[in-house]
Amino acid sequence: MKININQLPDNPYLLLTPGPLSTSKKVKAAMLRDWCTWDQDYNQLVQSIRSRLVTMASSKPEDYTTVLMQGSGTFSVESVIGSVIPRNGKLLVLTNGAYGKRIAEMAEILGIYSIVLDSGETKPVNTKQLEEVLKVDSSITHVAVVHVETTTGMMNPVADVTRIAKAYGKTVIVDAMSSFGGIPIDMAALDIDYLISSANKCIQGVPGFGFIIARKEALATCKGIARSLSLDLYDQWETMELGNGKWRYTSPTHTVRAFDQALQELEEEGGIASRYERFKTNQQTLVAGMERMGLKTLLPVELQSPIITSFLYPDSPVFSFDEFYSRMKQEGFVIYPGKITAASTFRIGNIGDVHLADMERLLAGMEKQLFWKTN
Numbered sequence: 001m002k003i004n005i006n007q008l009p010d011n012p013y014l015l016l017t018p019g020p021l022s023t024s025k026k027v028k029a030a031m032l033r034d035w036c037t038w039d040q041d042y043n044q045l046v047q048s049i050r051s052r053l054v055t056m057a058s059s060k061p062e063d064y065t066t067v068l069m070q071g072s073g074t075f076s077v078e079s080v081i082g083s084v085i086p087r088n089g090k091l092l093v094l095t096n097g098a099y100g101k102r103i104a105e106m107a108e109i110l111g112i113y114s115i116v117l118d119s120g121e122t123k124p125v126n127t128k129q130l131e132e133v134l135k136v137d138s139s140i141t142h143v144a145v146v147h148v149e150t151t152t153g154m155m156n157p158v159a160d161v162t163r164i165a166k167a168y169g170k171t172v173i174v175d176a177m178s179s180f181g182g183i184p185i186d187m188a189a190l191d192i193d194y195l196i197s198s199a200n201k202c203i204q205g206v207p208g209f210g211f212i213i214a215r216k217e218a219l220a221t222c223k224g225i226a227r228s229l230s231l232d233l234y235d236q237w238e239t240m241e242l243g244n245g246k247w248r249y250t251s252p253t254h255t256v257r258a259f260d261q262a263l264q265e266l267e268e269e270g271g272i273a274s275r276y277e278r279f280k281t282n283q284q285t286l287v288a289g290m291e292r293m294g295l296k297t298l299l300p301v302e303l304q305s306p307i308i309t310s311f312l313y314p315d316s317p318v319f320s321f322d323e324f325y326s327r328m329k330q331e332g333f334v335i336y337p338g339k340i341t342a343a344s345t346f347r348i349g350n351i352g353d354v355h356l357a358d359m360e361r362l363l364a365g366m367e368k369q370l371f372w373k374t375n
Contacts (some may be wrong), residue, residue: 005029013329014358017336018150018308019073019180020200020207021352023262027205030261035253043245045260050240052263056181056272057195057213060188065219067212067237070252073100073177075199075231076210080173080194081106081144083233084218084224090131091118092170094125094161098339099175103144110227115140121152121340124303127160134168139304144173148183148305151339152298153347155179155305162190171218177201177210178307182279182351184272185277193218199255202275202351205262208255208343280306282350282359287293290348290362293370298345308349310338316372321346323371331365 015022034043050066058064069076081103085091091114093104100118107114115133119126125145133218134140143165147158161174173194176185180195182202187195195213199205219237226232228247239248269275283306287297290311292330298310313319321337324346328335338345350359 005139013332013334014354014362015352016349016354016362017334018201018347018349018351019198021204021349022354023204023258024265024353026265027258027353029370030258031206031254033257035257036191037247037251037253042256043243046240046245046247046251046256049260049263053211053213058187063215063217064187064213065216065237065241067214067219067233067240068247068251068256069210069212069231069233069236070208070247070249071210072207073196073201073210076198076212077103077175077177078106078110079226079231079236080196080226081112081231082110082228082231084171084173084194084222085112085142086225090114090137090139091144092130092140094130094143094145094156095119096123096125096156097121097146097149099146099149099151099177100125100144101144103175120346122154122344123182124154125161126154127157127164130161130224131164134164136169138168140168140170142171142173144175146175146177147185148176148179148307150178150308150347150349152310152345153298153305153308154303154358155183155307158185158192159190162192166191166271177350179305181266181272182275182307183305184276187213187215198263199259202279203259203262203266204352205259206255208252209259239305276306278355279351281356282306282354283309285356285359286348286350286362289359289366293363293366294373298340298343303353307351308336308347310340310345312346313344313346314372319372324369325373327369328362328366331362331369333362333365349357 053066054061096119104116180197198210200207222234336347
């Protein structure tokens with residue numbers, strides 16, 4: 001099926017958010033064909049995606065496997081939290097934002113005994129406190145952390161977390177929702193047991209499913225312990241393994257096909273390392289331009305990820321985020337409100353099908369919309 005992508009309409013604006021993201025026309029065009037969930041061609045596509053994700057995630061792909069899971073990224077996180085911690089297990093959650101807190105909330109609702117170490121919204125997760133707790137509480141079985149906390153744009157010290165957790169024999173869960181595919185990470189080198197991400201983040205697919213890359217040895221212990229039917233991670237994996245790519249329940253076929261195209265585009269770009277460089281250039285260009293306009297970042301550069309950046313409101317009584325948002329949308333860009341309580345902020349993402357020229361267009365458009373400076 002040949003599609004002239006030039007016939008697809010352009011988006012009226014670019015999404016500068018943490019996801020869903022602006023996608024390429026080829027990714028969009030990939031969804032214009034219908035697929036049967038039982039068809040061998042479709043199931044082979046699923047198996048190819050699973051294999052490529054493992055290769056991307058680990059220098060020892062033979063030790064890992066991938067499970068695709070319907071729904072948003074949160075569904076995939078909950079599938080892990082509810083499926084891998086035994087009834088007598090105990091979870092330690094490191095948090096410094098909304099998404100770490102969401103993991104803790106999942107554990108509470110699922111009846112999982114947990115400890116939450118909250119370092120506040122503007123500091124990285126506290127690895128010193130982590131070690132102090134692990135020293136005295138041997139009943140902890142699992143440790144969970146968010147790699148890039150898009151509440152602020154902070155990149156947490158995952159390598160330090162895993163090193164400490166593994167020194168005490170704990171299973172490590174990493175929410176890499178907004179980092180996998182855009183920041184190099186080697187699960188084998190870091191000794192991560194479960195890594196969770198989503199189709200519509202750095203790999204630049206569309207919403208509809210998430211995925212869990214799991215150490216085979218760890219996943220093998222999870223049969224029969226899930227607290228949910230539809231989010232049973234082990235059952236989903238076993239069905240995909242035995243059914244050669246078959247999902248237990250209706251799969252998001254159009255999203256899967258779009259994701260396959262997005263993976264192809266990632267490979268054509270030069271892989272994760274090249275995409276990381278693009279994202280980093282985007283982010284650095286954005287910050288430099290914003291600072292020239294007098295806008296300051298919430299986080300210091302050493303804590304900042306190349307994914308999304310929080311900016312402090314300008315010191316002006318006439319500034320209104322709603323007004324600023326509306327004006328920037330007219331310029332062709334959608335930005336994001338802030339999410340923290342400690343300061344008034346807004347956020348600008350630079351991932352997705354976004355390039356240096358887009359960042360330069362954004363800054364040029366913003367120069368025309370600094371309404372609080374003209375009053």
